[in-house]
Amino acid sequence: MTTLCPSTQPAFVQALSIIEGKWKLRIIYELACKEVLRYGELKNNVCEITHKMLSSQLKELEQDGMVIRKEYPQVPPKVEYSLSDKGRRFIPILNELCSFGAEISM
Amino acid sequence: MTTLCPSTQPAFVQALSIIEGKWKLRIIYELACKEVLRYGELKNNVCEITHKMLSSQLKELEQDGMVIRKEYPQVPPKVEYSLSDKGRRFIPILNELCSFGAEISM
DNA sequence: CTGCATCCAGAAGGATACTG
DNA sequence: CAGTATCCTTCTGGATGCAG
Numbered sequence: 001m002t003t004l005c006p007s008t009q010p011a012f013v014q015a016l017s018i019i020e021g022k023w024k025l026r027i028i029y030e031l032a033c034k035e036v037l038r039y040g041e042l043k044n045n046v047c048e049i050t051h052k053m054l055s056s057q058l059k060e061l062e063q064d065g066m067v068i069r070k071e072y073p074q075v076p077p078k079v080e081y082s083l084s085d086k087g088r089r090f091i092p093i094l095n096e097l098c099s100f101g102a103e104i105s106m
Numbered sequence: 107m108t109t110l111c112p113s114t115q116p117a118f119v120q121a122l123s124i125i126e127g128k129w130k131l132r133i134i135y136e137l138a139c140k141e142v143l144r145y146g147e148l149k150n151n152v153c154e155i156t157h158k159m160l161s162s163q164l165k166e167l168e169q170d171g172m173v174i175r176k177e178y179p180q181v182p183p184k185v186e187y188s189l190s191d192k193g194r195r196f197i198p199i200l201n202e203l204c205s206f207g208a209e210i211s212m
Numbered sequence: 213c214t215g216c217a218t219c220c221a222g223a224a225g226g227a228t229a230c231t232g
Numbered sequence: 233c234a235g236t237a238t239c240c241t242t243c244t245g246g247a248t249g250c251a252g
Contacts, residue, residue, distance in 0.1 A: 004138045004200055011207030012135055012200070018210075020128070022245080029118055032110045039214055050246055055215055065210075076213040077252080089209055093202040094110055094118070101117030103195055104124075128224075145234050156225060161235060182233040183232075216251080223244070230237075 018064050023049050023057045025097075028066065028083065032091050036082045066090070124170050129155055129163045131203075134172065134189065138197050142188045172196070 019025055023046065030045045031037060037045065043054055058081060061067040066087040072078040083090075125131055129152065136151045137143060143151070149160055164187065167173040172193040178184040189196070 003141060004135065004197065004204070006139045008204040008208070009135075009139075011204045011211060013207070014211055015203040015207030016131060022126070025122060029110065029115075033112045033115075035109060043214095051215080052217095052247085053245065056245095059215095071214090074213090075252085077215085079214060086210055090206055091110065093199060093206060096199040096202050097121040098110070098114040098117045100196055100199060101119070101121030102114070104192055105117060105120055149234095156227090157235080158237095159225070177234090180233090181232080183235080185234060214252090216249105218249080219247090221244105221246080223242100225242075226240085228238085231235085232233100 018066060021057055021060065023053055024061060025094075027054075027057055027061065028087060028090055029094055031067065031081060031083045031087065032094055036080050039079050039081070042081060061087075124172060127163055127166065129159055130167060131200075133160075133163055133167065134193060134196055135200055137173065137187060137189045137193070138200050142186050145185050145187065148187060167193075 019028075026046045026049070027042065030042060034041075034045075039054070039058075042058075043049065043051070046054065058067060058069070062069050065084055068082050068084050068087075070080045070082070072080075125134075132152045132155070133148065136148060140147075140151075145160075145164075148164075149155065149157070152160065164173060164175070168175050171190055174188050174190050174193075176186045176188070178186075
């Protein structure tokens, strides 16, 4: 495949709207690797991300239906995040990105 | 495929470093559709992008080896942009993004 | 532990003018 | 036509502190 069909543009823009945001792809990647992660684990795994960005980006991903937030009524609180079905449909893109990254590193 | 191998992270981060920037994916997408575009055509196709953003993002893509800039010594000037070999290796990712966008629109 | 509120620096973005 | 430069406004992102 060397070109794209221009008619795909609406779908493309739609997809972009979900991953726009500096940290979205990193968060989705981590959840794709580990399936379920607590808030603090995400914070540690996504290096350099700040508190504020993690919570705001997670909230957007949740609103977009990409991520599922499961809260346990405990003290201290425990919240687990995982990819939704929709979020898992994104995994092939992550695989392609990894392949691309590996190719250009050689 | 339901999970990712964590060892892919370096490649993943490498790939992200190239597409970070609000307009990079849009620009690459247009060049993947049309193969060759003049500066003004890109400006028209990537809706909403400003003069300033287009030139700066194109310069970064060129420095990253994703895009080839061909300048014709004419008056008035003519400059054509196209994807490099490296840039064309990115096309599978665009296809996956389009598929994803199409799926979630249904 | 998880998440929100606040303040602030820096980046993004718009408009305009200028050059070869 | 294809940029660069400048000024200004808006908004994103970072640091910190507070709360349940």
